[in-house]
Amino acid sequence: MRASRLLSLLLLLQSHGRMTAAQLAQRLEVSVRTVYRDVESLHAAGIPLYGEAGHAGGYQLVEGWRTRLTGLTAEEAERLFLAGLPGPAAELGYGAVVAALQLKLQAALPPALADRALRLQQRFHLDTPGWYADGDASPHxxxxxxxxxxxxxxxxxxxxxxxxxxxxxxxxxxxxxxxxxxxxxxxxxxxxxxxxxxxxxxxxxxxxxxxxxxxxxxxxxxxxxxxxxxRAQLHRDDATIRLSPRGRQRLREVASDVVAGAAEGNAGPPDAAGWVTTVVPIESLTHAHGDLLRLGAEVEVLAPAELRAMLADTAVALATLYRPEPPS
CATH class of the missing domain: 2.30.30 (SH3 type barrels.)
Known part of the structure; x- marks a missing residue:
């Protein structure tokens, strides 16, 4: 923790210029006495840091001196914000740059911070594509x-x-x-x-x-x-539907948050079999037809009549397609 605090103190002075011991103590959430000890440690490590007494005094670094991560190139610094997203970075063509940057950061950090960074990397992973697709692939x-x-x-x-x-x-x-x-x-x-x-x-x-x-x-x-x-233009009409208990659960998995939320918020009391009647927003008859087909027999469309007819026609076509052949 102390190595992390020393680095934070150094970066605070580098970012803000002159700061008093009291200001540093407040930002670092330590006592003023601890700040005095940390400043002495930085002095001993060869950091060009000095303090001035008085009302306008405080600690500051020698003008023009800045710490830097050895070997960090301008391109690597520009891509630093992508370090937590190696997949998208690689898609953008920066995979090798980000990999080199992560190695340099790990080598430059004090042992305590390097260990913490490694623990974070092993405990948090960002996977941006959805479950049913790997995302876009484009040579451009x-x-x-x-x-x-x-x-x-x-x-x-x-x-x-x-x-x-x-x-x-x-x-x-x-x-x-x-x-x-x-x-x-x-x-x-x-x-x-x-x-x-x-x-x-x-x-x-x-x-x-x-x-x-x-x-x-x-x-x-x-x-x-x-x-x-x-999103405001996406849903231009409504559909009245009946959902089975299984259909309500499945709707949360396959529909958008807006549709699933509307289905729950507009749902009436369940009938004896657990089915509820509700109203959901739809983008168009075609989109609603495709989305509701994913629920199979766990949903019944009551209105509009055109959507009900489209689903009925599809059901007849499916029944015909999968009708068992009579024994010869």
Missing amino acids: LAAVADAVWRERRLRVRYRSWSGEVDRVLEPYGLVLKGGRWYAVANRPGRDAPATYRINQILALTTLDEGFDRPAEFDLPAWWQAHVVRF
Whole structure:
């Protein structure tokens, strides 16, 4: 713990400049006497640290002196934030850089901190893709990431809902959502960026043209607002359904949180067999048809009539397909 505290004291002075013993003690949650002892230890270790008495006094490092992790390159420092996500880092083309960075960090840390870092790595693992998919695979992801970093325009052949289209894009950022990579990019002459799923890029050329990324553009804030807009437009109608006890449980596993929450919140009292009638939001008849089929005979659609008819037709088709052949 003391080695960790000494490093924290050093980094506090490096970040904030002059600080009093009382300020350091408050930040480190120790006594002022402990701060005095720690400062003496840093002196003994050769750290150029000095103190001044008086009202405006305090401890500070010699001007121009900064601690650094030996061998840490500029590229490794830029990729430091990816160290906890080796899978996505590798997809972006930074796997080797992040691996080297982790080794250097482990070698540079004091033994107590290195042991703690290793324990954290062994106890917490981030696996971003969902259970039923490994995420997107795209040969163009690294090129898009490079264009984002260097602010270069891209010419892409893109598979959209309406078919294949050619676009020139100014990529503002990349987002990993549920194991899928998206580019947030603007088109020259447009006023607002849009999202483009990376694995739908069929061909890509990096142009020898730069662009000015708006200084006020905040990628996390923009993405959060985009998700809110997307969810608000996602469910445009309602369906009245009956769910068996098993169906209620399965719905929590296969449906979105919005649908599962609505089903529970709108559910009436169960009947003698445990079935409940409830109302759930749906995006479209086609999407609802596919989603509710996953529940099989554990759900009955009461309305709208078109959705009920679609499921009934599918049930008849399945029964015909799987009808046993009569014995010869």
